[in-house]
Amino acid sequence: MAYLAHTAHYQFLGLVMGILGWILTFCSVGINEWRLWYVSDDSVITSGVAWVGVFRACFYSHVISNMAERCRFMAITDSFLPTDIIVTQILIMTAVVMGLFSNVTAGYAMRKVYFGLGKRRSINMAFWSAGTLYMLTATCSYVSLFWNVAAVLNNQTITFPPEYDFPPAPMSQGVGSGVGVGIGAASMIALSGLLFLTYRYPKMAVERKAQASDEPSTHLADSKPRVSVGLRSISEDREESNAKAGEDNPAFELQESP
Structure with missing residues:
Protein backbone atom coordinates (compact mmCIF):
# COMPACT_ATOMS: atom_id res chain seq x y z
CA MET A 1 0.00 0.00 0.00
CA PRO A 202 -8.76 6.69 -1.92
CA LYS A 203 -11.45 4.34 -3.24
CA MET A 204 -8.87 2.67 -5.46
CA ALA A 205 -7.26 1.18 -2.36
CA VAL A 206 -10.54 -0.41 -1.31
CA GLU A 207 -11.13 -1.84 -4.79
CA ARG A 208 -7.64 -3.32 -4.94
CA LYS A 209 -8.11 -4.92 -1.52
CA ALA A 210 -11.36 -6.47 -2.68
CA GLN A 211 -9.75 -7.79 -5.83
CA ALA A 212 -6.82 -9.20 -3.85
CA SER A 213 -9.21 -10.98 -1.48
CA ASP A 214 -11.27 -12.42 -4.36
CA GLU A 215 -8.34 -13.78 -6.37
CA PRO A 216 -7.46 -16.77 -4.11
CA SER A 217 -11.08 -17.93 -3.85
CA THR A 218 -11.51 -17.62 -7.61
CA HIS A 219 -8.36 -19.62 -8.19
CA LEU A 220 -9.51 -22.37 -5.87
CA ALA A 221 -12.96 -22.40 -7.44
CA ASP A 222 -11.43 -22.74 -10.88
CA SER A 223 -9.01 -25.43 -9.79
CA LYS A 224 -11.56 -27.67 -8.11
CA PRO A 225 -13.43 -28.63 -11.30
CA ARG A 226 -10.14 -29.38 -13.00
CA VAL A 227 -9.11 -31.73 -10.21
CA SER A 228 -12.53 -33.41 -10.19
CA VAL A 229 -12.44 -33.78 -13.94
CA GLY A 230 -9.01 -35.30 -13.73
CA LEU A 231 -10.09 -37.72 -11.02
CA ARG A 232 -13.22 -38.60 -12.96
CA SER A 233 -11.24 -39.41 -16.08
CA ILE A 234 -8.84 -41.58 -14.14
CA SER A 235 -11.69 -43.55 -12.55
CA GLU A 236 -13.34 -43.98 -15.93
CA ASP A 237 -10.09 -45.26 -17.40
CA ARG A 238 -9.76 -47.72 -14.56
CA GLU A 239 -13.32 -48.97 -15.05
CA GLU A 240 -12.72 -49.40 -18.74
CA SER A 241 -9.51 -51.33 -18.12
CA ASN A 242 -11.23 -53.54 -15.55
CA ALA A 243 -14.09 -54.17 -17.93
CA LYS A 244 -11.68 -55.14 -20.65
CA ALA A 245 -9.81 -57.36 -18.24
CA GLY A 246 -13.06 -59.18 -17.36
CA GLU A 247 -14.10 -60.00 -20.96
CA ASP A 248 -13.95 -63.60 -22.11
CA ASN A 249 -11.03 -64.64 -24.24
CA PRO A 250 -12.28 -65.59 -27.77
CA ALA A 251 -9.63 -68.32 -28.11
CA PHE A 252 -10.81 -69.92 -24.91
CA GLU A 253 -14.36 -69.98 -26.19
CA LEU A 254 -13.23 -71.72 -29.34
CA GLN A 255 -11.49 -74.46 -27.38
CA GLU A 256 -14.56 -75.18 -25.26
CA SER A 257 -16.95 -75.46 -28.16
CA PRO A 258 -17.36 -79.03 -29.57
Missing part, protein backbone atom coordinates in the same frame (compact mmCIF):
# COMPACT_ATOMS: atom_id res chain seq x y z
CA ALA A 2 2.91 2.36 -0.63
CA TYR A 3 0.81 4.23 -3.18
CA LEU A 4 -1.20 5.77 -0.30
CA ALA A 5 1.70 8.16 0.29
CA HIS A 6 0.90 9.89 -3.01
CA THR A 7 -2.55 10.88 -1.68
CA ALA A 8 -1.23 12.89 1.29
CA HIS A 9 1.13 15.46 -0.23
CA TYR A 10 -1.04 18.40 0.84
CA GLN A 11 -1.38 16.93 4.31
CA PHE A 12 2.41 16.71 4.61
CA LEU A 13 2.54 20.40 3.74
CA GLY A 14 -0.11 20.95 6.40
CA LEU A 15 2.05 19.16 8.97
CA VAL A 16 5.00 21.42 8.15
CA MET A 17 2.82 24.53 8.43
CA GLY A 18 1.32 23.23 11.67
CA ILE A 19 4.76 22.81 13.22
CA LEU A 20 5.87 26.28 12.07
CA GLY A 21 2.61 27.80 13.29
CA TRP A 22 3.03 26.16 16.69
CA ILE A 23 6.58 27.51 17.00
CA LEU A 24 5.42 31.01 16.05
CA THR A 25 2.56 30.78 18.54
CA PHE A 26 5.07 29.90 21.25
CA CYS A 27 7.25 32.83 20.14
CA SER A 28 4.33 35.28 20.21
CA VAL A 29 3.84 34.50 23.91
CA GLY A 30 7.35 35.77 24.61
CA ILE A 31 6.91 38.98 22.60
CA ASN A 32 6.01 41.91 24.84
CA GLU A 33 4.60 44.13 22.09
CA TRP A 34 0.95 43.07 22.08
CA ARG A 35 -0.31 46.52 23.03
CA LEU A 36 1.63 49.71 22.44
CA TRP A 37 0.88 52.43 25.00
CA TYR A 38 1.74 55.92 23.76
CA VAL A 39 2.12 58.22 26.76
CA SER A 40 2.47 61.99 26.87
CA ASP A 41 4.46 62.14 30.12
CA ASP A 42 8.01 61.07 29.38
CA SER A 43 9.43 61.81 32.80
CA VAL A 44 9.61 58.09 33.58
CA ILE A 45 8.90 56.40 30.25
CA THR A 46 11.44 58.43 28.32
CA SER A 47 10.81 56.66 25.02
CA GLY A 48 7.14 57.68 25.16
CA VAL A 49 6.03 54.12 24.39
CA ALA A 50 5.31 51.24 26.78
CA TRP A 51 4.65 47.63 25.83
CA VAL A 52 2.01 45.40 27.34
CA GLY A 53 2.31 41.73 26.47
CA VAL A 54 0.63 38.57 27.70
CA PHE A 55 2.73 38.07 30.82
CA ARG A 56 4.90 41.20 31.01
CA ALA A 57 4.63 44.98 30.85
CA CYS A 58 7.82 46.81 29.80
CA PHE A 59 9.21 50.21 28.87
CA TYR A 60 12.56 51.95 28.41
CA SER A 61 13.70 54.56 30.89
CA HIS A 62 17.09 56.17 31.57
CA VAL A 63 15.72 57.72 34.78
CA ILE A 64 15.17 54.42 36.60
CA SER A 65 17.60 51.99 35.07
CA ASN A 66 19.91 53.92 32.74
CA MET A 67 18.06 53.28 29.45
CA ALA A 68 17.62 49.59 30.23
CA GLU A 69 14.36 47.79 29.63
CA ARG A 70 12.24 47.67 32.75
CA CYS A 71 9.74 44.81 32.88
CA ARG A 72 7.17 43.61 35.37
CA PHE A 73 5.60 40.17 35.37
CA MET A 74 1.80 39.92 35.23
CA ALA A 75 0.43 36.79 36.91
CA ILE A 76 -3.02 35.42 36.34
CA THR A 77 -3.75 35.89 40.06
CA ASP A 78 -3.12 39.65 39.99
CA SER A 79 -6.31 41.45 40.91
CA PHE A 80 -5.65 44.50 38.73
CA LEU A 81 -5.62 42.56 35.47
CA PRO A 82 -8.70 42.99 33.26
CA THR A 83 -10.69 40.03 32.00
CA ASP A 84 -9.23 40.16 28.48
CA ILE A 85 -5.66 39.78 29.77
CA ILE A 86 -6.62 36.86 32.03
CA VAL A 87 -8.51 35.09 29.24
CA THR A 88 -5.60 35.71 26.87
CA GLN A 89 -3.15 34.11 29.27
CA ILE A 90 -5.35 31.02 29.57
CA LEU A 91 -6.23 30.66 25.89
CA ILE A 92 -2.78 31.31 24.48
CA MET A 93 -1.19 28.70 26.75
CA THR A 94 -4.01 26.29 25.88
CA ALA A 95 -3.20 26.89 22.22
CA VAL A 96 0.47 26.12 22.83
CA VAL A 97 -0.29 22.82 24.60
CA MET A 98 -3.02 21.83 22.15
CA GLY A 99 -0.76 22.69 19.21
CA LEU A 100 1.80 20.22 20.50
CA PHE A 101 -0.81 17.44 20.62
CA SER A 102 -2.02 18.47 17.16
CA ASN A 103 1.44 18.03 15.66
CA VAL A 104 1.90 14.66 17.35
CA THR A 105 -1.48 13.44 16.06
CA ALA A 106 -0.76 14.75 12.57
CA GLY A 107 2.62 13.00 12.53
CA TYR A 108 0.94 9.78 13.62
CA ALA A 109 -1.60 10.11 10.79
CA MET A 110 1.13 10.71 8.21
CA ARG A 111 3.03 7.67 9.49
CA LYS A 112 -0.04 5.47 8.98
CA VAL A 113 -0.37 6.65 5.39
CA TYR A 114 3.30 6.46 4.45
CA PHE A 115 3.75 2.96 5.89
CA GLY A 116 0.30 1.67 4.99
CA LEU A 117 -0.65 0.92 8.59
CA GLY A 118 -4.24 0.40 9.62
CA LYS A 119 -7.47 0.22 7.73
CA ARG A 120 -9.50 2.92 6.05
CA ARG A 121 -11.48 3.90 9.15
CA SER A 122 -8.45 4.20 11.43
CA ILE A 123 -6.53 6.31 8.91
CA ASN A 124 -9.47 8.65 8.35
CA MET A 125 -9.98 8.99 12.10
CA ALA A 126 -6.32 9.92 12.59
CA PHE A 127 -6.53 12.66 9.96
CA TRP A 128 -9.85 13.99 11.27
CA SER A 129 -8.51 14.06 14.83
CA ALA A 130 -5.44 16.01 13.76
CA GLY A 131 -7.55 18.47 11.76
CA THR A 132 -9.95 19.00 14.66
CA LEU A 133 -7.12 19.65 17.11
CA TYR A 134 -5.52 22.11 14.68
CA MET A 135 -8.80 24.00 14.32
CA LEU A 136 -9.29 24.15 18.10
CA THR A 137 -5.74 25.45 18.49
CA ALA A 138 -6.33 28.17 15.91
CA THR A 139 -9.64 29.11 17.56
CA CYS A 140 -7.99 29.59 20.96
CA SER A 141 -5.34 31.80 19.38
CA TYR A 142 -7.82 33.85 17.36
CA VAL A 143 -10.06 34.57 20.35
CA SER A 144 -7.17 35.82 22.49
CA LEU A 145 -5.62 37.83 19.65
CA PHE A 146 -8.74 39.60 18.41
CA TRP A 147 -9.92 40.31 21.94
CA ASN A 148 -6.68 42.22 22.48
CA VAL A 149 -7.14 44.02 19.17
CA ALA A 150 -10.62 45.09 20.29
CA ALA A 151 -9.18 46.39 23.58
CA VAL A 152 -6.60 48.40 21.65
CA LEU A 153 -9.20 49.90 19.31
CA ASN A 154 -11.39 50.86 22.26
CA ASN A 155 -8.35 52.28 24.09
CA GLN A 156 -9.09 50.25 27.20
CA THR A 157 -6.71 50.89 30.05
CA ILE A 158 -5.17 48.73 32.76
CA THR A 159 -4.90 50.03 36.31
CA PHE A 160 -1.33 49.07 37.13
CA PRO A 161 -0.07 49.29 40.73
CA PRO A 162 2.33 52.19 41.53
CA GLU A 163 5.40 49.95 41.54
CA TYR A 164 4.86 49.27 37.83
CA ASP A 165 5.50 52.99 37.07
CA PHE A 166 2.82 52.97 34.37
CA PRO A 167 0.53 55.95 33.75
CA PRO A 168 -3.14 55.60 34.69
CA ALA A 169 -4.16 55.56 31.04
CA PRO A 170 -2.38 55.84 27.69
CA MET A 171 -2.86 58.75 25.35
CA SER A 172 -3.47 56.26 22.55
CA GLN A 173 -2.79 52.63 21.80
CA GLY A 174 -1.52 50.60 18.89
CA VAL A 175 -1.32 46.94 17.91
CA GLY A 176 2.11 45.47 18.49
CA SER A 177 4.16 42.95 16.55
CA GLY A 178 3.20 40.13 18.91
CA VAL A 179 -0.38 40.23 17.64
CA GLY A 180 0.79 40.13 14.03
CA VAL A 181 2.99 37.11 14.68
CA GLY A 182 0.15 35.40 16.54
CA ILE A 183 -2.38 36.00 13.76
CA GLY A 184 0.03 34.67 11.16
CA ALA A 185 0.70 31.58 13.27
CA ALA A 186 -3.01 30.96 13.89
CA SER A 187 -3.73 31.27 10.16
CA MET A 188 -1.08 28.68 9.33
CA ILE A 189 -2.51 26.30 11.94
CA ALA A 190 -6.06 26.82 10.66
CA LEU A 191 -4.96 26.07 7.10
CA SER A 192 -3.26 22.91 8.35
CA GLY A 193 -6.49 21.87 10.03
CA LEU A 194 -8.47 22.35 6.82
CA LEU A 195 -5.98 20.27 4.84
CA PHE A 196 -6.21 17.40 7.31
CA LEU A 197 -9.98 17.55 7.51
CA THR A 198 -10.31 17.36 3.72
CA TYR A 199 -8.26 14.17 3.41
CA ARG A 200 -10.16 11.21 1.97
CA TYR A 201 -8.99 7.63 1.80
